[in-house]
Amino acid sequence: MAKxxxxxxxxxxxxxxxxxxxxxxxxxxxxxxxxxxxxxxKTSTLSMLSGLYRPKSGTVxxxxxxxxxxxxxxxxxxxxxxxxEGRRIFSTMTVHENLQLGxxxxxxxxxxxxxxxxxxxxMPRLRERRNQEGGTLSGGEQQMAAxxxxxxxxxxxxxxxxxxxxxxxxxxxxxMEIIKEVQAQGTTVLLVExxxxxxxxxxxxxxxxxxGTVTMxxxxxxxxxxxxxxxxxxxx
Amino acid sequence: MAxxxxxxxxxxxxxxxxxxxxxxxxxNKGLLHPQRFMNMFGLIVFIAAMVLPFISATPYIISIxxxxxxxxxxxxGLNVVVxxxxxxxLGYVAFFAVGAYTSGILSTRLGWSVFETIPVVLLACVAAGxxxxxxxxxxxxxxxxxxxxxxxxxVRLTANNLAITGGPSGIHxxxxxxxxxxxxxxxxxxFGIDFNSKVLFYYFVLIVAxxxxxxGAARLGKGKLGRAWKxxxxxxxxxxxxxxxxxxxxxxxxxxxxxxxxxxxVLMGSHLTAVSPTSFEFLYSALxxxxxxxxxxxxxxxxxxxxxxxxxxxxxxxxFADWRYLIFGVLMVITMIFRPKGVWPANAMLPWLxxxxxxxxxxxxxxxxxxxxxxxPEPPEERRP
Numbered sequence: 001m002a003k004x005x006x007x008x009x010x011x012x013x014x015x016x017x018x019x020x021x022x023x024x025x026x027x028x029x030x031x032x033x034x035x036x037x038x039x040x041x042k043t044s045t046l047s048m049l050s051g052l053y054r055p056k057s058g059t060v061x062x063x064x065x066x067x068x069x070x071x072x073x074x075x076x077x078x079x080x081x082x083x084x085e086g087r088r089i090f091s092t093m094t095v096h097e098n099l100q101l102g103x104x105x106x107x108x109x110x111x112x113x114x115x116x117x118x119x120x121x122x123m124p125r126l127r128e129r130r131n132q133e134g135g136t137l138s139g140g141e142q143q144m145a146a147x148x149x150x151x152x153x154x155x156x157x158x159x160x161x162x163x164x165x166x167x168x169x170x171x172x173x174x175x176m177e178i179i180k181e182v183q184a185q186g187t188t189v190l191l192v193e194x195x196x197x198x199x200x201x202x203x204x205x206x207x208x209x210x211x212g213t214v215t216m217x218x219x220x221x222x223x224x225x226x227x228x229x230x231x232x233x234x235x236x
Numbered sequence: 237m238a239x240x241x242x243x244x245x246x247x248x249x250x251x252x253x254x255x256x257x258x259x260x261x262x263x264n265k266g267l268l269h270p271q272r273f274m275n276m277f278g279l280i281v282f283i284a285a286m287v288l289p290f291i292s293a294t295p296y297i298i299s300i301x302x303x304x305x306x307x308x309x310x311x312x313g314l315n316v317v318v319x320x321x322x323x324x325x326l327g328y329v330a331f332f333a334v335g336a337y338t339s340g341i342l343s344t345r346l347g348w349s350v351f352e353t354i355p356v357v358l359l360a361c362v363a364a365g366x367x368x369x370x371x372x373x374x375x376x377x378x379x380x381x382x383x384x385x386x387x388x389x390x391v392r393l394t395a396n397n398l399a400i401t402g403g404p405s406g407i408h409x410x411x412x413x414x415x416x417x418x419x420x421x422x423x424x425x426x427f428g429i430d431f432n433s434k435v436l437f438y439y440f441v442l443i444v445a446x447x448x449x450x451x452g453a454a455r456l457g458k459g460k461l462g463r464a465w466k467x468x469x470x471x472x473x474x475x476x477x478x479x480x481x482x483x484x485x486x487x488x489x490x491x492x493x494x495x496x497x498x499x500x501x502v503l504m505g506s507h508l509t510a511v512s513p514t515s516f517e518f519l520y521s522a523l524x525x526x527x528x529x530x531x532x533x534x535x536x537x538x539x540x541x542x543x544x545x546x547x548x549x550x551x552x553x554x555x556f557a558d559w560r561y562l563i564f565g566v567l568m569v570i571t572m573i574f575r576p577k578g579v580w581p582a583n584a585m586l587p588w589l590x591x592x593x594x595x596x597x598x599x600x601x602x603x604x605x606x607x608x609x610x611x612x613p614e615p616p617e618e619r620r621p
Contacts, residue, residue: 050477076479084477090470092534093463094583101463105479133583134470153478 002063003027004049004157004190009058011041011048011212018044019055019212026157031179031189033203033220035196035233041212042192043085046159049190050082051075062157077105081155085162087146091135095126098134098145102152112152119148122181140171147178157188164195176202196233200224208233270589274537282446289435298434299507304547305441306503309449311527311543312536313496318525319534319582320457321489322469323373324381326521327388331494333516334364335501337395340407340511345400349414350506354499361498362491369490373483376472388521396513406512410505412437441503449496454536456492465489466534530571532578541579 004026011019019041026032036042047053049060051072060067065078090098099119103112120127123144129137134145143163150158160179164172172195180202183189193199200206206223208216216229223229267273285305289298310332317325338360339353372383395401402408412420412433420436431439456462464485467475472482505511523546531542549567553560571579 072476073479073481076477082477084474088471088474088477090467090474092470092582093466097463097466100460101467101475101478104460104464131583149478 002156002188004062004188005060006045006049007059007061009048009055009060011044011053011055013053017212019048021058021213022209024207024214024217026188026190028188029183029186030204031183031191031202033196033199033206034190034192034209035194035199035206035223035229036209037232038194040209042209043161044212045209046082046161046190046192049075049080049159073105076153079154079156080159081150081153081157082159083146083150083161083163085165087139087142089134089137089142089145089149092133094131094133095137095145096130098149099126099152102149104153106152106154111154115152115154116148118185119151122151122178123148140167140175143167143171143175144178147175147182151182151187155187157190158182160189160191162192162194164193164198172198196229197224200229264589268589270585273586273589278450278537282442285442285446286439289438293435295434298438300548300551302434302438302441302507303504304544305438305445306500306507307524307527307547308540308543309445309500309503310497310524311531311539312445312449312453313493313500314524315528315534315536315539316453316456316465316489316496317493318528319532319539320462320465320469321486322465323486323489324377324384325490325493326381326385326518326525327368327391328384328493328497328524329516329518329521330368330388330391331361331364331497332501332504332520333391333395333511333513334360334494335498336505336511336515337401337407337501338498339502340410340505341400343410344407349419350411350502351413351415354502357498357502358495361494364498365491365494366487369487369494373486373490385518385521388516388518392513392516395516402512404513406510406515407505408510410509410511412506412509413440437507441507444499444503448499450536450540453492453496457534457536461485461488469534526568530568530578532581532584534582535578535580535584538578538580538582538584545579 006022006024009019009022010017011022022041022045024032024034034042034045044053048055049067051067051070051074054068062078062080067075067080070078090101093101096116099116100112103115106112106115120130125141126144126148129141134142137145147160147163163175163179167175176198179189179191183202191199191203200220200223203220206218206220207214208223208229216223216226218226224234263269267276285301288301310328313331314325314328317323317328335357338357339350342348342353342356343350368384368387372380372387375383395406396404414420420433420440457465464475464480467478467480468482468485475485476482501511504515508515524543527542527546528539529542530545531540532538549564550560553563556563575581
């Protein structure tokens with residue numbers, strides 16, 4: 001139904017071109033991994049989807065919405081939520097307040113409480129830490145809080161920017177499990193990752209981008225065994 | 237390992253949430269429940285303040301306590317702006333001046349009762365908040381501080397030079413509050429006890445400062461708007477990503493701060509019966525800011541402690557004559573060294589209000605947890621050449 005389609009998009013930062021004819025799509029209910037090296041255009045893609053930058057040409061549609069003409073807050077209201085790189089937890093607010101804030105645009109307070117409860121069930125560590133200030137959490141817990149905060153907003157499409165950044169391998173696995181569970185509960189996920197191995201394990205499909213262009217795409221299982229991907233991202 | 241990310245249909249039973257690391261004890265119940273304890277504590281302080289005039293009611297004591305309460309109100313207002321919303325405002329006293337002058341002019345020139353001036357003062361404060369905040373809140377951090385500093389001075393200099401504000405000598409003869417023909421000046425006899433006008437005014441200020449200023453601001457800080465303020469303070473971009481219109485949220489904090497400051501100004505004008513530009517120098521903005529920072533930004537008990545400290549310390553240190561401001565300064569430096577987040581930081585809890593999990597011995601831990609066993613291979617024995 002609500003399918004995200006990015007078609008032949010060019011994005012510029014002044015004179016620097018970040019995306020060159022980028023074309024990709026995310027079907028409803030999928031986890032799609034977006035892989036690529038530093039500077040390939042992963043974060044630019046997400047920023048464009050959240051309405052922070054406008055493409056110079058090409059179209060971006062989500063269902064019947066044209067994302068290129070919408071304001072960032074309208075996009076949030078339409079339930080396309082972005083978990084930015086580096087977690088960006090509100091560091092002097094408690095974990096519970098952080099989660100409550102995720103429901104800022106949700107008018108039904110009962111629904112917010114329900115979703116917070118669901119986030120706590122998914123991530124019991126957060127419940128343990130509910131009255132602790134966000135800045136005192138470990139990196140993995142902060143990532144969980146950031147995902148939880150987005151979940152309270154009731155996302156239909158969740159954009160995750162490098163959720164594994166700076167986390168220990170065991171915690172990366174936990175975070176990936178959580179993302180998988182989020183999908184199981186009915187949210188579409190676009191996952192930007194450097195950690196290709198972790199991302200391809202949970203993804204349904206994947207895209208590899210280089211210099212703002214898709215160079216490879218396919219089912220996650222195919223990409224995982226593709227020799228080029230192994231050489232470039234997985235390491236023998 | 238690989239099975240964790242196995243086929244789709246097994247996902248449900250695979251993703252049972254991991255057990256918590258530590259079993260934390262339940263929150264205290266009954267009187268030691270943190271929130272309830274603090275509310276009780278606040279009530280006791282409030283009752284103590286009610287009883288105080290019965291212990292000592294010299295005009296001097298009543299007068300400095302009234303000023304102290306007005307400072308509490310000012311500090312609670314500034315706490316909304318600086319503590320919750322994180323907007324460094326160095327010209328907060330401007331709103332204090334707007335309130336005091338508006339009410340003073342209306343009551344002395346037009347003969348209104350001070351009570352009747354309050355609606356006009358509210359309008360004037362909201363207008364001042366929008367005029368000052370509207371253009372400046374698009375700025376961030378240092379730039380905002382500089383602009384607010386400028387506005388604070390503009391208001392004082394304007395008052396110093398206009399005829400209607402009485403120029404440098406200000407406005408005199410502001411009467412005390414009166415309600416429908418009865419005024420505090422008339423005094424009152426309740427339960428056989430005579431209350432003079434100063435004591436009555438003290439009680440009035442106590443109720444306004446304690447009830448409206450403290451409880452009102454603290455409740456705002458805990459609500460949805462309060463969370464939005466704090467999120468803007470912590471990370472403005474992330475707040476925007478949550479769908480918060482950060483400009484509107486900041487402006488609302490500014491206007492509420494303006495209202496608190498303006499009402500405190502009305503009380504101050506009535507308390508001192510006069511207002512003059514010297515009461516609104518930068519020093520006072522700095523003092524109130526100090527109360528907020530010293531007490532603990534965004535912390536209600538902290539800000540009250542801070543406001544009482546900055547208003548009472550100069551009085552208590554009076555014996556030291558010329559040295560008192562030096563000692564005042566040294567005390568503040570010491571506080572900042574030992575309590576950098578304030579005397580009572582936000583989210584802080586008294587130690588006996590939260591139970592900590594007892595440290596468990598290794599044996600207990602093995603029993604109760606399914607520990608992740610990591611086997612470290614024995615390092616090979618070094619071969620000596």
